[in-house]
Amino acid sequence: MVDKVLTANRLTDGVAVWLNAAGQWTTSLQEAIVARHAEAVDALEQIGKQSYADNKVVDVNVVEVKETNGVIWPLRLRERIRAEGPTMEYAANYRAADPEFIAV
Template sequence: MRALTANRLSDGEVVFWKAGQWVERFADAELFGADAQAAAEAAEGHAKAQPTVVVEPYLIDLIESEGLWAPLSYRERIRALGPTNHPAHGKQAEGGAVIDALRHAHGAARSTGRVDLIKRK
């Protein structure tokens, strides 16, 4: 599974792709399975054509955690949770099953999407 993420240009907020628009919560993100690779790449292409809306859109790898999906890389889990300075700040303050899955997920240091982005620069 994969999801498309970026930062909103107007305020720097981490956003996720869902059916042609950007949403702020990872729980609302559109997930692309292995059978939807073409759709994921099309969404990434569409997002990259929005340079006045988002910065550096890229696909991230996901893993299953507690029956839900979470970003594979630690960096992406931090981005999905919000700031790490205190559990009562950011998106993590909302709580719920998705937040718990994000907090307990384990994975690699980087997802392939971010590695590909770094290689392109």
């Protein structure tokens, strides 16, 4: 089985967030809890459904990741961009994503 994390967008501002081990939504992918078996993925999905029902987040998804040397890497480019930010500088306080992190 491929490792997975739970991601969503915060309802208040649309920022990408990930569920951490404390059950909180964090803006850092590296703080996300990683599900390594089917039962853990099922638990993440249930938490996501409840967070959606509680109007905390929208667009809840379980996404595939791999962990290398303690760094969580989403397998899909879309998720790497969501984790790191935009691919170019476009506004104050928004830095461009690390090109090595989002490289295919």
